[in-house]
Amino acid sequence: DTAVSQTPKYLVTQMGNDKSIKCEQNLGHDTMYWYKQDSKKFLKIMFSYNNKELIINETVPNRFSPKSPDKAHLNLHINSLELGDSAVYFCASSPTWPRQETQYFGPGTRLLVL
Amino acid sequence: GEDVEQSLFLSVREGDSSVINCTYTDSSSTYLYWYKQEPGAGLQLLTYIFSNMDMKQDQRLTVLLNKKDKHLSLRIADTQTGDSAIYFCAETSYGSSNTGKLIFGQGTTLQVKP
Secondary structure, eight states, rough: OOOOEEEESSSEEOTTEEEEEEEEOOOOSSEEEEEEEEETTOOEEEEEETTEEEEEOSSSOTTEEEEEETTTTTEEEEEEEEEEOEEEEEEESSSSSOOOOOOOOOOEEEEEOO | OOOOESSEEEEEETTOOOOEEEEEOOOOOOEEEEEEEOOOOEEEEEEEETTOOOEEEEEEEEEETTTTTTHHHHHHSOOOGGGGGEEEEEEEOOOTTTOOEEEEEEEEEEEEEE
């Protein structure tokens, strides 16, 4: 009965590789998000999708590409990984847009780039 | 611009009350939130308050909002060791395109001593 799930939980990879993180929500929400949490625990939004449409795209390098095959899924693909990409990536979802009331977060994917 | 500020650390004794403070800048924020993050875990929504309210109480949690000073606080009564975590204040920010996003503070680490 997991609400927002992410895979994998941990990801260790070499610089230059391409990797994907998957997110699924079973809450029936229309809006999904990706956040990045750095080593100092600072959380910042990266992307938001509403009903498979991109609505927020912060100043994120274009090596990061979100993909939403349907409104229950929002995946994050990262090309040419760099050391600075090491962080925890959180997926979230919320029921309404644009005036979302609450966002529910997944458990996070801990990415370490060596 | 949008900004949310929190003190970084708070230490209390078990059984005492904890008060975590937050200031924000976006006066158009509709909702303000408190999230809890335990070590190695995701973000858990604790409570939220609508901007036209002054106070919200939920069991041991009391949220106070001073809209004039843009100050939000979270009081935890009878703090327990299980309350040890990082607490994030967040506001909903709407840009000119009416796209909403959460702006987080830096997080306050609450340490509860037995």
